[in-house]
Amino acid sequence: MRHRTIGRLMTREVVSVRRDAPFKEIARTLSQHRVTAVPVVDDGDRVVGVVSEGDLLRKTADASAPGDLPAVPDLKAWERSKAAGTRAEELMSAPAVCARPEWTVAEAARLMEVQGVKRLVVVEGDDRLVGIVSRRDLLGIFLREDADIRLEIVEDVLGSTLRLKPDSLAVEVRDGRVELSGRLPFRGMLPAIDRMCATVDGVVSVSCARLTYDVDDTGREGGRS
Template sequence: EWSVVEAARLMEAQHVKRLPVVDETDRLLGIISRGDLLRIFLRRDDAIRDEITEDVLRRTMRLAPSEVTVEVHDGRVDLSGSVEFRSLIPVIERLCRSVDGVVRVSERLSYRTDDARRSPTTAT
């Protein structure tokens, strides 16, 4: 019933390379290794690209596929294209960084509307 993080922390704290996996009656089901835990985060580039394209850009940000191009090489994500508002760029970048397996995010995104510009205030 442990999470991956709990198992990894125990392995680190106890300086062990493997943990037994047991059922509720303590019957051995298998062994989990550090490599097994690491593989969860070492995702294929196409899986990372698909998650960013479908989940982050299309579902979460409601962007059309033609607006932002996603390229992934060894976990490094490159975004290019154009979005409507300047304020969307750091949000997209932050969401992409949160995807498992992403090592780095670089963006070359332009914007059509600078909604981050402050309007001048007048003193009264």
């Protein structure tokens, strides 16, 4: 399978700040480069955390409310501590949520979902910064041409992996939607084909409704034989 790796999708020219970067320098960096967060690195370019717009805005949220405006209630202790910070190492969220260049899109997307983040810092070796990947970058796999998706399914999934004859199944791909038709030797192959086609980069959906089979090796009643 030809999964696109994070190393191919990530942005390599990453804006970062040092641990001792002052508050206003960080705010200026975010504004000038039109980004919403920056990695914080040590003197060896190893990632130690991330500072986001949200981290900086805690200082405003913790400020006393002027006049009759209500104050933001119940900031947690750690939030108040960060709000009082003046340098990157005091303001940052740590440890940073990181990915590796060799990871697949699925692995990166899963980590983003679990951690509730919109971007991942990409590191290699001893956590040395090499890039950053965002949700938008991951969505790039769905821009693949239908012809490329079809070729990968025919050659890698049906041919190399499942060892099916090239003319045994027909594969149609339209706007990332895959439809398979033809005859399989065994019914038990249906779930595997569905699952493997669905993991091809750029596939939106898979339909096996037009697949039939010669032998029901699953022991189930009925079928499309």
